[in-house]
Amino acid sequence: MAEGIDFLAKLKLVNISKSYRTGNAYLNVLKGISLEFRKNEFVSILGQSGSGKTTLLNIIGGLDQYDSGDLLINDQSTKYFKHADWDAYRNRSIGFVFQNYNLIGHQSVLQNVEIAMTLSGVSSSERKERAKQALTEVGLEDHIKKKPSQLSGGQMQRVAIARALVNNPDIILADEPTGALDSQTSLQVMDILKKIAETRLVIMVTHNEDLADTYSNRVIRFLDGEIQEDSNPIEEVTNEQPIPKKKKKRNKTSMALSTATLLSFKNLLTKKGRTILTAFAGSIGIIGVALVLALSNGLSNQLEEMQTDTLANFPLMIDTSEQVVDYTETGPPNENDEQLEEYPDDTVIYRHVRNENMTMHTNTFTDEFLDYVNQLEEELPNAVSNIAYSRGVEVNLLAEGEDHVVKFNTSARSGMPGMSNGNDDWQEMPDDQDFILDLYDLIGEDSRLPENENEVAIVVDSYHRISDRFFEKLGIDSEETTYDVTDFIGETMLKVIPNDAYYVQDDSGFFTPANPTDYRELYEGDDAVPLTITGILREKDDAATSYFSQGFIHPSSLTEMIVENAQDSAIAVAQEEADVDVLTSAPFSDDQAKEAALMRLGAITTPTGIDIYPVNFAAKDEIKEYLDAYNEGLDEENQIVYTDLAEMISGIMNNMINTVTYVLVGFAAISLIVSTIMIGIITYVSVIERTKEIGILRSVGARKKDISRVFNAETLLVGFVAGFIGVSLSYLLIIPINSFIYALTDISNVASLPVVPAVLLIAGSMLLTLIAGVIPARMAAKKDPVIALRTE
Incomplete structure (x- = not known):
């Protein structure tokens, strides 16, 4: 235990006193005991029950602490000992042998003997070797794997002796070691203790005077906490207190977590x-x-x-229409030129002009911004699934019904697919066909997606239904309720009429749209562009929502063809030069009204909206960062504001x-x-x-x-x-x-x-x-x- 101390060259008790509190009174158990022991001898302490024998043994062993006096080890006072010092002292210098054996029932015989060495840092292999040797010395080499409950009383006491000896202590303290044994077994235990006393100090408490006289070379008799007789004292022990010495550094004991875990696991x-x-x-x-x-x-x-x-239906939407923007977080400062904090902890109330932070904003699509968006798929190739552009140009679309030709009213804009409540029967499809086929099945043997500018397809719902409004717009008024895909695939039900054919200029320079009575002639004319139906699309059963509404879908090449044709048309050129509406001859209320007319006729080809479809929500965040980077350093009026419905819903x-x-x-x-x-x-x-x-x-x-x-x-x-x-x-x-x-x-x-x-x-x-x-x-x-x- 103690570095610098040779346990035990000398053990000495000087005027030791100990009392216990019983209720409101104190019972004096030891009354000024002074004793000195030899390095190796067999000492028996006799006395009646309650005379203080066991208390003295516990004090010597460090289990109990004295009230006054001193316990000296090599003339060093133990008054300086802390709990850790006493623990180390018991581990390395004391071996206890109890009357009731005090073995741990859930541990094997070998583990019971090893337990003291686990606290002193002995390696596992050395512990086992030393424990087996100790058990061999007490004659239990054949019982090392047994549990204590499988042993006789004498065998258990011998396990206790082996445990007391295994750490090679200087003192063996035996408290009534034969009290629970028969006479024959008692003699065997006493023989072992006597042999041990040849090399170290053995102090035994017993009531058996015969055993004490036979085996001990020193007998000390106690009565009422005092020494009555010492048969072989070393010398007269003085009650003079030694001069306390500075406490020396001691190696402490420690139980490894593995040992503690094993003990608990066994229990x-x-x-x-x-x-x-x-x-x-x-x-x-x-x-x-x-x-x-x-x-x-x-x-x-x-x-x-x-x-x-669902992201397909909730893109990042950038629109040129006027919209309300809230600049509360980043907008106008208060009069103290400080940023307002939402849900502040203070009690300050600010006065402000109502809606001063709410601003009407209109996005302006410059060539620079459009080029910036076009580079998006190159900059973030794994983030964008599709970019759809909305254009304001009107499509002159005629449909041949059952007995007459009707105008299929719509416009060539992508709009917001899946969000039009079924009213958008004309939608532009993404260029990425794999993206569409991930969401839709093609119905029919020859069904395919449209690829060329003169092709379209029809989208039906999961029940293969399409609204009667769609058929009414096609001029199909019959009461028939069921059709086959062969009734549509390969058929031409629509034709695009160019502006120069659809709009007629009068002598005053104004234009008039074609009269319904002229639809048949226009439909059958050489300028009409026929649109062939190539397939029927139905949403997949595992698709969360629809990308398209029910109706026609067409490739972007058709939109480009319509815009290119409309841009060069006579009505578009005339509208650019005129200050009034060439269709109504009414003057424009402002420049925005004229711009809208030019866009409708195809003179302005700038998109009216851009829908950016991300691959997933993480990609959406990347796209938003990309768009936000464009706004850095721009004035608020020149910034681009987008709408993210997906974020709100998610x-x-x-x-x-x-x-x-x-x-x-x-x-x-x-x-x-x-x-x-x-x-x-x-x-x-x-x-x-x-x-x-x-x-x-x-x-x-x-x-x-x-x-x-x-x-x-x-x-x-x-x-x-x-x-x-x-x-x-x-x-x-x-x-x-x-x-x-x-x-x-x-x-x-x-x-x-x-x-x-x-x-x-x-x-x-x-x-x-x-x-x-x-x-x-x-x-x-x-x-x-x-x-x-x-x-x-």
Whole structure:
């Protein structure tokens, strides 16, 4: 134990006194005891019960502390000893042999003997070798794997002697070592102790005078806390107090976490049923939290998958129409030239002009910005699935009905697919055909997507339906309600009429659109561009929403052809030169009205809107950063404002999922807390049950923190088992839960628990049980070792 001290060249007690409080009075157990011992001798202490024999033994062994006087080791006072010093002293210099053996029942014979060496830093291989040697010396080499309950009383006492000897201590303290043995076995034990006394000091407390006289070379008789007789004193011991010396640095004992864990694991194995039930009870909260996390994770994954499809219907929209922009966060400062903070903590109230932060803003698509957007697919190739441009040019579209030709009223703009409530029957399709085929199936043997400027396709819903309004616009008024794809594929039902054919200029220079009576002639004229239907599209059953509305879709090349034709038309050129509307002869109210007319006739080909479709939400953020970079350094009026409907909708859905998750986790946490408290109670019960073990560990030199470590290890083990059971059962429960959800919603594998949260749940279970066991573990550490050893 003690660096610089040779235990034990000299052991000396000087005027030792000890008393115990009983109620309101004090009982003097030792009254000024002064004794000195030789390095090797067999000393027997005799006396009636209550005479102070065992108390003296406990004080010599460091289990109990004296009130006054001094215990000297090599003339060094122990008054300076702290708890850690006494622990090291017991571990390296004292070996206890108790009347009731005090073996740890859940440890093997070999492990009982090894226990003292685990505290003194001896390696595992050396511990086993020395323990086997000690057991061989007491004749138990054939019993090392047995548990104490499998041994006789004499054998158990010999295990205790082997444990006392294995650390090669200087003093063996034997408290009634033969009290629980028969006479024959008692003699065998005494023979062993007598042999031990040849090389070290043996102090034995006994009531048996015959054994004391036979085996001891020194007998000390006690009566009422005082020495009555010493048969072989060294010399007269003075009561003079020594001059205290400075305390020397001592090597402390320490129990490794692995040792503490093994002790606790062995103890838990002796109570398998209770351990499993306790762990199962502790796992209930874990199961609740795990299932909530599994459902939340699954719903989040489903939402993410759904968002990937839904993003097609919720692009980043950039429009040239006038819109309201809120500059509260980045806009006009207050009169103190400070940025306003939303939901401030102070009590200051600001006066401001109503709507001063709300500004009407109109995006202006400059050539520079359009080039910037065109570079988007090159700059972020993995982020953009499609870019759709809206143009204001009108399409002169005629349809041949059952007995007459009608105008199919629409415009060549992409608009907002899937958001038009079925009123947009004419939509431009993305150039990426793979993107479309990921969302739609082609119906019919020869069905395909349109590729050329003179081709279109028809989109139907999941029931193969298309509204009667669509057929009315085509001039099909019959009461027939069912058709076959062959009635459409390969047919020409629409023709595009160029502006120069559709608009007629009069002598005054103004233009008039074609009269319905002239539609047949225009439809059959050489200038008409026929549009062939190439296929029928139906949304896939696993698509979250539709990209297109029901009706016609066409390639972007058709739009380019219409715009190019309209730009060079006579009406477009005339409108550019005129200050009035060439169709109505009415003057324009402002420049914006004239610009709208030019755009409608195709004289201005600048897009009226741009819809950017990201691949996923992460890509959307990249695109927004790209657009925001364009605005840096520009005045507010020249900045481009975009609308992100997807963010708003996904935010609402995510908030809803998170809110439900938090509520459910809160309920599950209640059961988790209850089970944690229960584990704390179970740990306290374990402390009570293992009180004697606490005393045994302290007697071989275990520190208070080592005792805490033993019970902390136990709670960690219980927490691990609880977490493992909880996570394992959760994975099993996920199977029927997913089956039930699939039966209700046709959505498979909604609940899923990733590995990382599962591991964190197990770790969290261990942490909670560790916290629950802190108080019982501290209670265990504070137990008096003398009282603990007396506990049955």
